[in-house]
Amino acid sequence: MEKPLTQHIRKDGRPLTLKEYEAVGGYQALRKILKMTPKEVQVLVKESNLRGRGGAGFNTGLKWSFVPLNAPKPKYLIANADEMEPGTFKDRILLENTPHQLIEGMILSAYAIQANESFVFLRWAYKTAAAVITNAIQEAYQAGYLGNNILGSGFDLNMHLHIGVGRYMCGEETALLNSLEGKRAIPRAKPPFPQVSGLFGRPTIVNNVETLCNIPHIINNGAEWFQKLSHTGDAGTKLYGVSGKVKKPGAWELPMGTTMRELIEEHAGGMQDGLKFRGALPGGASTDFLVSEHMDVPMDYTSVAAAGSRLGTGTLIVLDDKTCPVGFVENLQHFFAQESCGFCTPCREGLPWVEKILESIDSGEGRHEDLELLEYHTKALSPGHTFCALAPGAMEPLQSALKYFREDFETHINEHRCPY
Amino acid sequence: MLTTEEKYEIDKAIHHVPEKKAACIEALKVVQSHRRWISNETLCEVAEYMEMSPDALEAVSTFYNMLFRKPVGRHVILLCDSISCWVMGYKELQQQITKRLGITLGETTTDDRFTLLPNCCLGTCDCAPALMIDNDLYRNVTTEQLDEILKKYE
Numbered sequence: 001m002e003k004p005l006t007q008h009i010r011k012d013g014r015p016l017t018l019k020e021y022e023a024v025g026g027y028q029a030l031r032k033i034l035k036m037t038p039k040e041v042q043v044l045v046k047e048s049n050l051r052g053r054g055g056a057g058f059n060t061g062l063k064w065s066f067v068p069l070n071a072p073k074p075k076y077l078i079a080n081a082d083e084m085e086p087g088t089f090k091d092r093i094l095l096e097n098t099p100h101q102l103i104e105g106m107i108l109s110a111y112a113i114q115a116n117e118s119f120v121f122l123r124w125a126y127k128t129a130a131a132v133i134t135n136a137i138q139e140a141y142q143a144g145y146l147g148n149n150i151l152g153s154g155f156d157l158n159m160h161l162h163i164g165v166g167r168y169m170c171g172e173e174t175a176l177l178n179s180l181e182g183k184r185a186i187p188r189a190k191p192p193f194p195q196v197s198g199l200f201g202r203p204t205i206v207n208n209v210e211t212l213c214n215i216p217h218i219i220n221n222g223a224e225w226f227q228k229l230s231h232t233g234d235a236g237t238k239l240y241g242v243s244g245k246v247k248k249p250g251a252w253e254l255p256m257g258t259t260m261r262e263l264i265e266e267h268a269g270g271m272q273d274g275l276k277f278r279g280a281l282p283g284g285a286s287t288d289f290l291v292s293e294h295m296d297v298p299m300d301y302t303s304v305a306a307a308g309s310r311l312g313t314g315t316l317i318v319l320d321d322k323t324c325p326v327g328f329v330e331n332l333q334h335f336f337a338q339e340s341c342g343f344c345t346p347c348r349e350g351l352p353w354v355e356k357i358l359e360s361i362d363s364g365e366g367r368h369e370d371l372e373l374l375e376y377h378t379k380a381l382s383p384g385h386t387f388c389a390l391a392p393g394a395m396e397p398l399q400s401a402l403k404y405f406r407e408d409f410e411t412h413i414n415e416h417r418c419p420y
Numbered sequence: 421m422l423t424t425e426e427k428y429e430i431d432k433a434i435h436h437v438p439e440k441k442a443a444c445i446e447a448l449k450v451v452q453s454h455r456r457w458i459s460n461e462t463l464c465e466v467a468e469y470m471e472m473s474p475d476a477l478e479a480v481s482t483f484y485n486m487l488f489r490k491p492v493g494r495h496v497i498l499l500c501d502s503i504s505c506w507v508m509g510y511k512e513l514q515q516q517i518t519k520r521l522g523i524t525l526g527e528t529t530t531d532d533r534f535t536l537l538p539n540c541c542l543g544t545c546d547c548a549p550a551l552m553i554d555n556d557l558y559r560n561v562t563t564e565q566l567d568e569i570l571k572k573y574e
Contacts, residue, residue, distance in 0.1 A: 181442045200438055250546045285541075335502055
């Protein structure tokens with residue numbers, strides 16, 4: 001089984017140096033694309049069917065193609081390394097261990113859209129990654145992979161590390177741009193899309209870390225190879241993760257379309273002794289629960305969507321039978337209410353209300369009408385009713401919890417207590 | 421007054437961006453790294469240096485979780501309260517911290533040694549529960565280990 005993203009990660013936890021990365025084929029893709037036109041690179045990546053690994057799952061090459069290639073300088077390429085979706089810890093692994101894989105992916109992507117300025121927007125909490133990336137950027141400049149006239153090609157690219165100051169909204173690409181401009185991280189109206197008018201009003205591409213790390217391998221091995229890595233129609237490998245009360249929580253690079261059963265039972269070693277699986281959020285806090293009947297659903301964008309949820313970030317959060325589903329969802333809604341940027345009313349007012357209702361149910365003070373109120377919010381905060389995807393994302397675990405764990409909500413209300 | 425060192429660091433950040441005020445978050449980070457937190461006086465000094473109104477800078481400073489507009493102790497404990505850490509029992513850690521230090525979320529010990537703050541997902545969910553003290557990340561933390569960890573910070 002091929003694991004292009006993680007196969008060279010060292011066991012001792014030390015990041016690959018530039019020399020070590022070069023020794024395993026690093027920066028060969030850069031040499032290759034400098035002989036290609038930007039359009040050819042875009043087409044190759046589009047044909048590979050690489051879809052955005054940050055959660056939205058949009059075709060990466062297609063996203064790039066919306067950038068006007070002949071626009072005057074500057075254009076920007078940004079790596080979204082603000083990993084903050086609760087339950088998600090996959091990009092950290094790539095950032096801390098294989099920094100040059102990301103940097104090469106960024107150079108290739110910048111070339112494909114002819115951007116000359118790039119940023120890594122890194123989460124403040126990733127202190128190790130900050131040191132690793134800082135050092136790797138320096139190495140890349142010294143080797144002539146960054147800066148002016150890269151490898152004599154006439155292509156220039158600068159790269160800066162920007163360390164954020166903490167806010168979930170910064171993961172949303174237009175809010176991230178506002179934050180980079182020194183503003184509050186509130187989302188922007190689309191259109192115009194960032195590809196046309198992004199950072200400082202210039203054409204900008206924002207890609208997730210895992211997405212960018214795939215680019216060198218696609219350039220080196222081709223679109224067809226990339227598609228064949230997958231078990232299903234959505235191409236490539238995926239960095240999956242499992243957290244919660246399983247025997248061996250962790251993250252693994254596996255073929256796209258690996259089933260939830262394989263992830264939990266084989267890689268995560270099954271549930272802890274004495275516990276049973278009740279459900280899981282398949283891709284971070286803002287995805288709908290999957291339950292036992294979905295164990296054999298291939299974990300790819302298309303199949304998880306067909307099962308009523310989203311692949312999201314591909315990092316599962318497991319709910320066991322001794323953990324209260326109401327408390328679980330209350331914790332999630334607390335997070336979303338707190339992280340709402342407050343810019344649009346339904347989200348700012350709705351999420352704290354949802355949190356309070358869940359609190360009262362969990363503490364035994366719930367009423368049966370509260371379930372209707374919660375149902376109402378899942379519709380009032382659904383896509384199209386809010387400015388960005390934060391509140392609709394928050395409603396995904398709630399609406400599916402109301403569907404799959406309704407008995408638990410009712411028991412809390414009937415018995416005026418939390419039965420767990 | 422901003423110190424020469426602070427100004428030097430802020431100027432470095434300004435250098436990367438096409439307009440000065442785009443570096444205002446960096447500027448706030450710089451002064452916080454020297455002064456632990458951002459007082460009203462500090463905010464006004466930074467605003468003047470960045471050629472912004474104090475209220476425009478205040479709007480930015482109050483938005484971000486890691487910019488402190490209230491005093492914090494010598495060490496800041498960031499306790500992850502997100503979902504994986506909730507499942508794995510962060511509340512027990514919180515109770516233990518309160519028992520040992522006599523502070524709850526948002527409070528600072530009377531000797532100014534620790535401030536305890538809740539924190540969103542630290543991105544190490546396979547090693548939950550987790551917490552950070554200053555720049556140090558601690559994973560799979562048990563209540564027994566907590567006492568040893570706290571001892572490292574004076």
